[in-house]
Amino acid sequence: MRNKTNPPKNFFRLFFASTLLIVFYLAFHTKDVVAQTPTTTPIPVTPTVTPTPISSGSLPSQISGGPGIVTISNLVPGMQYRIVISGVVRYSRKILVDAQWNDSAPPTGCYCRYEQMIRFNGVPFAAQNGQTVFDPTHSYTFLWLAGETTLQMYANDSYYADNSGAFTYQIFEDAFIGTPTPTPTITYTPTKTSTPTPTLTNTPTATVTPTATATFTPTLTPTSTATFTPTLTSTSTATSGPTVTPTPNRTGVGTCWNSGASWPDYTTYYFIDTDSIPSSWVIPIADAADVWTNVTPSHFSLSSLYGSANFIVMGSIDEPSLYYAMTDVYASSTTPITLVTTTFDETDAPNFPPASNNLNIENVMTHEFGHWLHLEDIYDSNCTDVTMYHYIPPLNGETKKITLEQADINGANYQYP
Numbered sequence: 001m002r003n004k005t006n007p008p009k010n011f012f013r014l015f016f017a018s019t020l021l022i023v024f025y026l027a028f029h030t031k032d033v034v035a036q037t038p039t040t041t042p043i044p045v046t047p048t049v050t051p052t053p054i055s056s057g058s059l060p061s062q063i064s065g066g067p068g069i070v071t072i073s074n075l076v077p078g079m080q081y082r083i084v085i086s087g088v089v090r091y092s093r094k095i096l097v098d099a100q101w102n103d104s105a106p107p108t109g110c111y112c113r114y115e116q117m118i119r120f121n122g123v124p125f126a127a128q129n130g131q132t133v134f135d136p137t138h139s140y141t142f143l144w145l146a147g148e149t150t151l152q153m154y155a156n157d158s159y160y161a162d163n164s165g166a167f168t169y170q171i172f173e174d175a176f177i178g179t180p181t182p183t184p185t186i187t188y189t190p191t192k193t194s195t196p197t198p199t200l201t202n203t204p205t206a207t208v209t210p211t212a213t214a215t216f217t218p219t220l221t222p223t224s225t226a227t228f229t230p231t232l233t234s235t236s237t238a239t240s241g242p243t244v245t246p247t248p249n250r251t252g253v254g255t256c257w258n259s260g261a262s263w264p265d266y267t268t269y270y271f272i273d274t275d276s277i278p279s280s281w282v283i284p285i286a287d288a289a290d291v292w293t294n295v296t297p298s299h300f301s302l303s304s305l306y307g308s309a310n311f312i313v314m315g316s317i318d319e320p321s322l323y324y325a326m327t328d329v330y331a332s333s334t335t336p337i338t339l340v341t342t343t344f345d346e347t348d349a350p351n352f353p354p355a356s357n358n359l360n361i362e363n364v365m366t367h368e369f370g371h372w373l374h375l376e377d378i379y380d381s382n383c384t385d386v387t388m389y390h391y392i393p394p395l396n397g398e399t400k401k402i403t404l405e406q407a408d409i410n411g412a413n414y415q416y417p
Contacts, residue, residue, distance in 0.1 A: 051172050054081075059118075059153060059167040061089040061097075062160035066330040067339065072151040072171060079146050082174040083153075085118055085127075086139040089165035091157060099142075099167060100127050101134035104316065115315065118167075119156050120144050122271055122309040145177060152309065156341075159317070159328065245299050248416050250336075250374075256383035257411030260374040261331035266416055268340075268372060269305035276314040277344070280354050281361050285312060288365035291402065292373060295409055300416035302369060310372075312365075314344040324348050324392065325364055327371040342368045351395055358395035360402075367392070367401045375411045383407065 060068030075081070085099040095104045099118050101111040111134035116124035120142070127140035144151070151171075157163060248262035270289065272282055289302035317326045323345055330339040342365075344352070351358040370388045371377075377390035384391075386405040392398055404412075 053170040053172050056170040057168070059085065059155065059169045061091070061155050061163035061165050061167070062157070065161040067154040067157070067160060068166070069152050069154040070169070072153070073149065075146045075149050075151055076173075076176070077146050077148060078176055078178045080174040080177050081144050081146060081151075082172040083120075083142040083144055084139060084170045084172075085142065085167050086137070086169075087165070087167040088138050089155065089163060089167060091163050092159070097155075098134065098138040099140045100130045116275070117155050118142070119152075119154055119309075119311075121148075121150075121152055121307050122311050123307055124156065124273060124275060143174065156313070156315075159326070246417050248336075249414055252411065252414040254407065254410050254414065256378055256380060256386050256405070256407035257388060257414075258376050258378075259411055259415050260329070260376060261335065261337050262374055262415050264336040266299045267301045267303065269303050269308040269310060270340075270372070271305060271308035271311045273311055273313040276346075277312060278352075278354060281352075284360075284362040285365050288362045288369050288402070291366050291404060292369050292412060295404065295412045298413045298416045300373060300412060302372065310340045312342045312344075314346050314349065316347075317343055317345050324351075324359055325368050327368045329371060329374055331374070337374060340372050342371075357397050359392070360397055360399050363399045363401045364392065366404075370408065370411075373412055373415050375408070375415070378407075 055072050057070065059070050062068050088096050088098050091097050091102070095102055096111070097103075097115075097117055098111065100114060100116065102113050102115060102117070103109060103111050104113050114131075116126060118125065125142050125144065127142050129135055130140050153169065155163075155167065245266060248264070248266065250260065250262045252259045270285075272285060274282070277285075286304060289304070293301050293303075317323055325342055325344045327340065327342045329337055331337040344364075348359065350356060353361060367387055375388050378386055378388045379390055383389055385400065387401045387403075387408045388411070389401075392401070
């Protein structure tokens with residue numbers, strides 16, 4: 001009889017064989033798993049693309065004692081351009097300046113004074129970075145929307161001759177937005193008092209005997225062999241000025257006036273930087289321009305034009321204790337005027353309206369606009385009443401320079417007859 005507690009020998013053989021099969025399976029299966037190299041899908045790498053500037057180079061702090069103007073042409077109106085301006089230059093031999101900040105304010109060595117130094121077609125812009133504190137790399141990005149095909153950039157200053165160094169610039173196309181229509185805060189166009197010009201009407205189909213005693217020879221050759229005499233029909237009974245405006249004069253001298261170079265033509269535009277000039281000054285400045293525009297028989301005209309490179313601004317000047325305002329005229333002994341700027345001394349702002357009436361804006365600006373015609377300061381003590389006399393008594397609200405004296409009129413009529 002088989003004992004139930006002892007399994008048969010066949011059972012042990014079967015168990016042993018099954019165990020060996022499992023061990024061999026696991027051994028070979030594990031070896032296969034270890035030997036396999038996992039398959040991985042490569043992650044695509046996006047190449048870094050560095051944009052190429054359409055223009056780059058140096059932006060000088062001055063050229064020959066004037067602004068270091070850089071002109072970029074063939075731009076696309078309506079295109080927004082990204083302009084990067086980097087570096088530090090030196091003003092007045094002692095002030096370090098970048099495109100947005102300078103170290104003229106304490107503490108020493110700190111770029112703690114914010115000032116928009118770069119002009120784009122005469123207009124200052126705030127950079128996208130560095131509006132509350134200077135960028136330690138001195139690199140600033142400006143977004144400029146082109147309204148024309150040409151851009152002129154330069155660093156602004158009231159006196160350039162003692163500047164040194166240059167910024168660097170790069171210009172990139174950013175995005176096409178559309179043609180901008182700049183709108184100035186205030187547009188004021190002074191009215192010039194002038195003599196109307198008669199209208200000449202030619203009637204080629206008739207032969208008419210003129211009532212004037214002078215012989216008139218037309219510039220057009222008639223197709224007929226008959227004598228052709230045009231009819232002169234005037235729309236006004238006033239005496240007309242010359243048809244051709246004479247070329248401006250230069251470097252004249254007279255009693256209580258003298259002059260330097262002149263503009264190549266008779267119309268000059270100015271732009272008021274309303275970021276620094278109070279809006280209440282716009283009309284007095286325009287009235288001062290009218291004072292010179294209305295000089296007769298001179299054909300010279302001063303008019304406001306938004307974005308003109310000839311600008312009026314409030315800022316720092318080299319010797320604020322001596323000047324309320326300073327006008328810089330860019331010309332030479334042989335070349336005409338190319339640029340004029342007037343800077344009101346910001347340290348005198350408390351003496352100007354609206355803070356105070358100690359200094360009259362129209363009085364000061366009428367004198368400064370005389371320099372725009374390139375009439376020089378007069379130092380003769382016998383000429384203290386003329387507008388171009390160099391001195392304004394401190395803080396007494398003087399207004400007499402608003403009215404031109406005969407000497408001022410003579411100087412204007414000589415420069416621009």
